[in-house]
Amino acid sequence: MHAELITSGSELLLGQLVDTNSAFIARTLRGIGLNLYYKTTVGDNEDRMVQVLRAAIARSDVVITTGGLGPTVDDITRPAVAHATGRELEFHQELLEQIAARFKSFSVPMSENNRRQAYVPSGATVVENPVGTAPAFIVEHERGIVISLPGVPSEMEYLMTRAIVPYLQKKLDLHEIIFTLTLHAAGLGESRIDAAIADLQTSHNPTVGLSAHPGQTDIRIAAKAKSEQEARALIAPVEAQVRERLKLNVYGADDDTIEGVVACLLAERRLKLASVESGTGGQLAGRLAGIPNCREVFVGGRVLPDLGRPAEEAARALREEMLGHGVTLAIAASAGAIGDHQLTIGAALATPEGVEVTSRGFSGSPRLAAEWVANAALGLVWKYLRETAADGRG
Numbered sequence: 001m002h003a004e005l006i007t008s009g010s011e012l013l014l015g016q017l018v019d020t021n022s023a024f025i026a027r028t029l030r031g032i033g034l035n036l037y038y039k040t041t042v043g044d045n046e047d048r049m050v051q052v053l054r055a056a057i058a059r060s061d062v063v064i065t066t067g068g069l070g071p072t073v074d075d076i077t078r079p080a081v082a083h084a085t086g087r088e089l090e091f092h093q094e095l096l097e098q099i100a101a102r103f104k105s106f107s108v109p110m111s112e113n114n115r116r117q118a119y120v121p122s123g124a125t126v127v128e129n130p131v132g133t134a135p136a137f138i139v140e141h142e143r144g145i146v147i148s149l150p151g152v153p154s155e156m157e158y159l160m161t162r163a164i165v166p167y168l169q170k171k172l173d174l175h176e177i178i179f180t181l182t183l184h185a186a187g188l189g190e191s192r193i194d195a196a197i198a199d200l201q202t203s204h205n206p207t208v209g210l211s212a213h214p215g216q217t218d219i220r221i222a223a224k225a226k227s228e229q230e231a232r233a234l235i236a237p238v239e240a241q242v243r244e245r246l247k248l249n250v251y252g253a254d255d256d257t258i259e260g261v262v263a264c265l266l267a268e269r270r271l272k273l274a275s276v277e278s279g280t281g282g283q284l285a286g287r288l289a290g291i292p293n294c295r296e297v298f299v300g301g302r303v304l305p306d307l308g309r310p311a312e313e314a315a316r317a318l319r320e321e322m323l324g325h326g327v328t329l330a331i332a333a334s335a336g337a338i339g340d341h342q343l344t345i346g347a348a349l350a351t352p353e354g355v356e357v358t359s360r361g362f363s364g365s366p367r368l369a370a371e372w373v374a375n376a377a378l379g380l381v382w383k384y385l386r387e388t389a390a391d392g393r394g
Contacts (some may be wrong), residue, residue, distance in 0.1 A: 001172060002035040004060035006052055008067040008077055009151060010043040021066045021156050028160055032169055033176030033224055034062065044074035046083075053084035053146070061144040062168065067151030069134040071113040077148050082121035085141050090122040095135050102133050131158045138167065145171070176224055179231035183219040183242055185249045186258055186379030187358075190217045196245045206234050208242075214368045215375030216258070219250075248386045251379070258378045259287045265385040266297035271328045273381065275301035276318050279335035280370040284377055299327050307334050312357045315350035328352065329384070333377040335362070335369040343369045347377035349384060356380055 005025055011017040022039055029036050037060065042052045049068070056063045068077030082089050096118035103110040120126055120137040127136035132155035139146040147164055149156045168174060185193060190212040194201070197219070200208045206223035219242055223234040243250050252261045266273055275298075277284045285301025299322060307314045311332040319330035330350045335343055346359030358376050362369045 001061045002037045003029055003062040003064060004038040004056045005036060005040070006049075006056060006063065006065045007039070007041045007151075008044065008049060008065060009041075010074070012041050012067075013043050020153055021151065024153070024157055025064060025066070025160060028165060030178040030180070030222075032165055032174050033178055034168065034172070034174060035178070044068070044076055046076040046080050049076055049080035050083045053080055057084060057141070057143055057146065062172075063144070063146045064164075065146070065148045066156055069117065069136070069148060069150050071111065071116050071133075075116070078116070078119055078121070081137075081139060081146055081148055085121060085139050085146060087121040087123060087139070089119040090124075092118050092120060092126060095120070095126060098128060098135070099133050127159055127163050129155055129159060131155050136163070138164075176226055177228060177231060178222055178224050179228050179235070180220055180222040181232075181235050181239060182254055183221070183239065183250050184252045184256060184258065185217045185219060185246055186215060186251055186375055187383060188217065188246065188249045193217050193219065193246065193249075197242055200238060200241060203238070206231075206238055208238060213375075214372035215379065219246075248383050251382045257287075258375060258382060260291055262378050262381050262385070263288070263291045263297050265382070265389075266329075269385065269389070271385075272297055272299050272326045273329045273331065274299045274318055274322045274325075274327045275331045275333070275377070276304065276307065276314050277301065277333040277374075277377075278304045278307045280333055280373060281367075283370045284331070284333050284374040287374060287378075299325055306336070307332060311346040311348035311359070312355050315348040316355050319350040329381060331377045331381060333373045335373050345369050345373040345376070347373050347380060349377070349380035351384055356384070 005022055007019055007022055012019050026036050040052050042049050065077055068075045079089060096115060099114055099117055100110050117134055121139050124137040124139045127138060129135050129150065132150055132152055134150040136149045136159050149159055190210055194210060197208065206221050209220045211218040211220060221235050221238050223231040225231040225234060251258050275284050282303040285303060288298045288301065311334050314332035315330045318332065319327060322330060331347065333347045335345045343362040345362050348355055348357045358380065362372065
């Protein structure tokens, strides 16, 4: 049994609005153990909406739509759902009265076009919307269920959690959850991580997948079970294998950030860190300075137009200069243009034992380059702290 999501609105296709509803619904369905297999976005065109709905109804047990329930001409979800399920639109006087009461409570006159919102497909179950003016509805048909929710995020979230989740759990007899653990790895690219854990990505429960970010790769492990405890038990041996194969490249999980993990390790070791960077917009220093109670480990960072020397030399010079302030470690990071569409990015960590350097070319945007090099620099600190702890240094 699985679900499908359809978001409607030409503003989504034009890039004028970011679709946050899909992420919320996906997380909510995961929490009740209902798999989400497909997601489609369609503009404000009734014919295309009907086509998408028919395809979804033919292949999915539960279809959830968001958007298109307003009072305007381009709000086409109501007639499209009616058409796709072979029904007529039916007027509900009580819905019109509810909508009118809502406008009265706002001290705003109701327009005549709001009358459209009192129409739903015949035989549908109306879901009253106490936080907005667009009623939702549920159509149960011979092949499954269509649930239509407002597109306004606050209204959708309210109805999804308070009305739709209880309905689905009871209707579909759902007693499982989908629990996920996300491991974060730095210092290895997505392709190298894929090669190291390729066999684990073929399992079915739990499933394993990768997600690449600038200077970091996430390894998602998801398990379906009757409880979080059972899901964690399924995930644990797979997590252990991932950590064993990737070694020190895995720095944390779920809400962990690499700067937060590094700061905690520095505090444990009573070490201090300084930074210098260029071409990054100060991202490295900003992330470190943004950690609560980081003053005891982060002495400060310099943000320069140009390092004026290779990152290796800059890190070494900074460490020597700051030794009098108790600084043990110094990191340097830079991102600079070497062509019209090419950047070079590099990071270096100066320690009592020497300097470690990482560098590469980069063809993405400068913003992503700054994020990549900041993660790379922090990754060098992370690995050094873990390696020296493992062999008894420091």
